[in-house]
Amino acid sequence: MNIPIRNTRDAYGLIAQFFHWLIVVGITLQYIWAWRADETDSIRLEYQLVVQHKSIGMTVLLLAVLRIAWRLFNRPPALPDGMSGWQRFAAAFTHWALYGLILCMPISGWIYSSAAGYGAEFYGLLDIPDLVGTSEGLEDVFHDVHELLGTALLVVAGVHVAAALQHHFIKKDDVLKRMLPKWN
């Protein structure tokens, strides 16, 4: 396997790929955990899943901050030459919308949890401080915000995946391959 640490003109480097795929795993777990918490009849399991959901969410937040910081210091590879202006705009818009949603999702959940008066811990190791005082009004608002952002993230991530697949299978360029390790 051959991946440079930093991004090159043609492909993402090891650090960017590491953050990208770890965030993908984290976000996927978050949706599965949220769905399981909604579905279960066991109050205890629901409680445990929500506690774990918060720890995973804080991990994603941390990774997203590092990912964005790394992106600012290490420019991503250039887009293929054949892309039109609106495609370039759509690509940039989708990426920054994704970053924004990935940051706002855990923060909205954090505010929701704080307003609800639940203490939160990071994998049982550290107490997560409350962002706001308890307030049923804020709890209701941020419950809805968290769900809305969750749906928006699902849509934007779907567009992102569809675009990557379209580049790979229809346009047959290297846009998807840039985010994959080269096994030769």
Add this chain to the structure above:
Amino acid sequence: MELTTRLCIPALAWLLAAAPLAAETCYVGGADNGRLEFRGAVEGTGFTGTFGKFDVRYCMPEGAPVEGSIEVTVALGSADSDNRDRDEALLGPEFFAVERFPESTWTSTAIRSTDDGYTADGELTLRDITAAQSIAFQLTPDGEAIVAEGRFTMGGSAEIDRSRFDVGIGEFEDPEFVRNRVDVTFEVVLNAE
């Protein structure tokens, strides 16, 4: 025995027996000038709640707390742990079941002096279960000064095993999920009635 004597002896005995009672003063207080707090834990994470409505009545002969008796009544529906879901569960059928058991009472059976203040043995009724429960407390001021001031602050604590009172049934019975030990602390100003 003459009729007068037959009447007087019981009357005298009754008066003598009643004499200490006559000197007893009751001090009362509640949530308006006090705080009753409980601390539990769910999945190892602690939480704190308070009861917004409770009454304490401490009756004692002049300046003699150990000879007195204490009654506490707590409106369970006033429990507030600053979390909507948790409070709903606390008031619901698995925990306090306030619709069936709106109040909890604690009545002292014996009070003794300790190095740190006092310990009162008593009986706690929660839901439909009554069991022995002791509390430790301090009085400020204490002793004769209580009479002079006509009021005192009573502060203390109790460690309650919720499982003895069936508080938290079904899935909540598991102490690994909801800790059995509940720490109760209180401080209340009691004024002479």
